[in-house]
Amino acid sequence: MREITFSQATLEAMSEEMRRDKSIFVMGEDIARQGGIFGQFKGLPQEFGFDRVRDTPISETAIMGAGVGAALAGMRPVVDMHFADFMGVCMDEIFNQMAKIRYMFGGQCRLPVVVRAPDGLTSGGAAQHSQSIESWFMHIPGIKVVIPSNPADAKGLLKAAIRDDNPVIYFENKILYREKGPVPEGEYIVPIGKANVAKEGKDVTIISYSIMMKKAFEAAEILAKDGIDVEVIDLRTIVPYDRETILESVKKTHRLVIVHEAVKQGGVGAEIAAFVAEEAIDYLDAPILRFGAPFTPVPFSPVLENAYRIKIEDIVKGIKEMF
Amino acid sequence: MTEYSKELLTYFYRTMCRIRLFEETVEKHFLNGEIPGFVHLYIGEEAIATGVCANLTKSDYIESTHRGHGHTIAKGADVNRAMAEIFGRKTGFCKGKGGSMHIADFSVGMLGANGVVGGGFNLAVGAALGIKMQERKDVSVVFFGDGASNRGTFHEGANLAAAWNLPVIFVCENNKWASTTPHGSQTSVENISDRAVGYGMPGVIVDGNDVFEVYEATKKAVERARQGGGPTLIEAKTYRIKGHFVGDPELYRTKEEVKEQFEKNDPIKRFEMKVLEEKWMTEKELAAIKEEEEELIKKSVEFAKNSPFPDASEIYEDLYV
Numbered sequence: 001m002r003e004i005t006f007s008q009a010t011l012e013a014m015s016e017e018m019r020r021d022k023s024i025f026v027m028g029e030d031i032a033r034q035g036g037i038f039g040q041f042k043g044l045p046q047e048f049g050f051d052r053v054r055d056t057p058i059s060e061t062a063i064m065g066a067g068v069g070a071a072l073a074g075m076r077p078v079v080d081m082h083f084a085d086f087m088g089v090c091m092d093e094i095f096n097q098m099a100k101i102r103y104m105f106g107g108q109c110r111l112p113v114v115v116r117a118p119d120g121l122t123s124g125g126a127a128q129h130s131q132s133i134e135s136w137f138m139h140i141p142g143i144k145v146v147i148p149s150n151p152a153d154a155k156g157l158l159k160a161a162i163r164d165d166n167p168v169i170y171f172e173n174k175i176l177y178r179e180k181g182p183v184p185e186g187e188y189i190v191p192i193g194k195a196n197v198a199k200e201g202k203d204v205t206i207i208s209y210s211i212m213m214k215k216a217f218e219a220a221e222i223l224a225k226d227g228i229d230v231e232v233i234d235l236r237t238i239v240p241y242d243r244e245t246i247l248e249s250v251k252k253t254h255r256l257v258i259v260h261e262a263v264k265q266g267g268v269g270a271e272i273a274a275f276v277a278e279e280a281i282d283y284l285d286a287p288i289l290r291f292g293a294p295f296t297p298v299p300f301s302p303v304l305e306n307a308y309r310i311k312i313e314d315i316v317k318g319i320k321e322m323f
Numbered sequence: 324m325t326e327y328s329k330e331l332l333t334y335f336y337r338t339m340c341r342i343r344l345f346e347e348t349v350e351k352h353f354l355n356g357e358i359p360g361f362v363h364l365y366i367g368e369e370a371i372a373t374g375v376c377a378n379l380t381k382s383d384y385i386e387s388t389h390r391g392h393g394h395t396i397a398k399g400a401d402v403n404r405a406m407a408e409i410f411g412r413k414t415g416f417c418k419g420k421g422g423s424m425h426i427a428d429f430s431v432g433m434l435g436a437n438g439v440v441g442g443g444f445n446l447a448v449g450a451a452l453g454i455k456m457q458e459r460k461d462v463s464v465v466f467f468g469d470g471a472s473n474r475g476t477f478h479e480g481a482n483l484a485a486a487w488n489l490p491v492i493f494v495c496e497n498n499k500w501a502s503t504t505p506h507g508s509q510t511s512v513e514n515i516s517d518r519a520v521g522y523g524m525p526g527v528i529v530d531g532n533d534v535f536e537v538y539e540a541t542k543k544a545v546e547r548a549r550q551g552g553g554p555t556l557i558e559a560k561t562y563r564i565k566g567h568f569v570g571d572p573e574l575y576r577t578k579e580e581v582k583e584q585f586e587k588n589d590p591i592k593r594f595e596m597k598v599l600e601e602k603w604m605t606e607k608e609l610a611a612i613k614e615e616e617e618e619l620i621k622k623s624v625e626f627a628k629n630s631p632f633p634d635a636s637e638i639y640e641d642l643y644v
Binding site: 025051052056057059061062064065066067068069070071072073074075077092093096097101102103104105106107108109110141142144164165166 | 384386415416417418419420421425427428429430434435437438439442444445446447448449450451452453454456457463475476479480482483486640641642643644
């Protein structure tokens with residue numbers, strides 16, 4: 001299969017969907033003239049015009065609110081948030097408007113809005129340009145949240161998100177943009193809500209997503225040398241998360257580890273750990289292990305930023321201690 | 324003097340009476356403990372929703388506020404289902420999931436009341452963007468109060484609407500009270516319409532208790548928007564006769580002030596005086612309309628009360644498509 005980057009995969013998904021359906025358009029800061037600050041929109045306005053690929057003012061509240069409003073008028077907007085961190089600026093539009101409109105109005109409308117949110121650590125991005133905030137949205141009924149870890153999923157999940165009639169937040173890791181991988185050409189959909197058992201194993205389950213899947217695979221490889229057979233699950237979707245696949249795996253391996261780049265406290269791992277404790281604690285042969293960032297903003301200096309990152313040694317050590 | 328058709332005059336009077344009677348009825352049943360939640364009444368401001376919506380068709384959109392019953396009714400929503408929603412019944416527009424603050428009727432282009440002050444601006448702007456991209460001739464109207472004009476949502480929405488030349492009408496209902504604070508105390512300008520200048524759109528002031536003035540100003544703004552002329556800000560000066568919500572102790576003003584305002588400036592009384600003086604309508608005609616509306620509202624309460632509450636099992640319905 002041909003290999004393209006994560007960024008190209010998102011671009012391919014956008015182009016294919018925009019060709020298919022004229023009601024789809026995308027708007028955000030620096031996306032048209034500039035092609036996106038990570039190049040993830042390059043060439044799109046040349047094919048679809050500056051009407052359907054819209055530069056916006058630096059005005060997240062207006063961008064997000066207008067996305068919701070356009071959906072109410074029958075469009076299928078894709079809204080780019082520039083950096084996931086800036087979702088805080090328009091949080092009311094996201095959680096009080098977009099997430100609630102369908103429910104509080106008794107199902108009178110559909111809200112096919114996709115919010116694209118580049119997230120994660122970049123070198124020196126610091127406190128307001130590096131965050132992973134997916135867990136915020138796990139606590140808000142009414143939206144779906146997807147978070148691909150590789151180019152193929154980037155394409156398949158973005159196409160699925162665009163076709164979904166509900167609001168979907170699409171977290172795309174900034175470092176992953178440059179990552180190359182095999183991506184199917186043409187129609188390729190990754191269903192929302194379905195996790196991927198990326199590597200089968202029998203001794204311990206690592207659940208992860210986005211860029212931390214790399215660490216999960218790495219840990220699995222190292223541990224294999226010690227005879228520990230790791231099952232690696234790529235969650236792919238945070239809301240609704242795939243309870244079935246998680247339970248099935250934990251019942252098989254009897255050990256659960258969750259790894260994410262986001263702050264550990266109150267993170268996605270906390271929800272999954274609680275869910276497994278409720279549903280399958282009797283199957284567990286060791287305490288659940290979670291890896292996430294320390295409870296601090298992302299620091300700037302390379303030394304501090306490095307201290308913030310999850311270390312592969314810690315994951316390996318932690319898993320060994322489970323046996 | 325402009326001549327108004329009998330049809331339009333009847334619409335004005337019927338709609339204003341319907342809103343007034345609806346609100347008085349809601350207040351009564353709320354105080355009886357039959358309506359849950361919070362209720363914000365539109366009494367004294369009926370001429371604004373009525374004069375604005377007289378210029379709109381079903382395919383035009385409105386975004387409303389927490390004080391949204393009047394807008395809902397003026398846009399043509401069925402009062403039975405509106406009342407049922409406020410009573411929390413299954414037959415309501417939102418199947419009892421929204422209530423007074425989240426009343427909506429998409430079938431007539433009423434895209435929802437909003438529990439967040441200033442929450443509707445950008446939704447209306449986005450709806451207008453949709454209209455423009457679909458090359459429709461419709462417009463999108465956002466109602467808001469003087470208090471909401473202090474929110475960033477107003478400023479971002481006004482800029483985007485003007486920068487992109489979108490068919491939006493910003494209708495400020497300046498009722499002199501932002502919740503419990505008087506207009507001059509928390510707002511930097513006397514006239515909200517002055518703020519339009521900063522966004523490169525026309526800003527006009529009308530007497531919000533004169534349905535004719537509201538109608539004429541909106542007509543111009545709507546025509547302009549339909550022809551691709553972009554947004555307009557209309558400031559309708561009015562006065563909030565009731566408290567911020569039903570049950571508000573109103574410690575911030577005197578009863579005399581309210582009484583005086585209502586006596587001299589009730590939009591319905593002013594309409595009656597005007598049409599009688601101009602001999603556009605007769606007392607008999609007015610009385611007949613009012614009677615019909617009384618009957619309609621009475622029936623809406625019966626409809627609401629006879630409707631079932633939603634079943635508890637419906638709690639998970641309508642969350643996702």
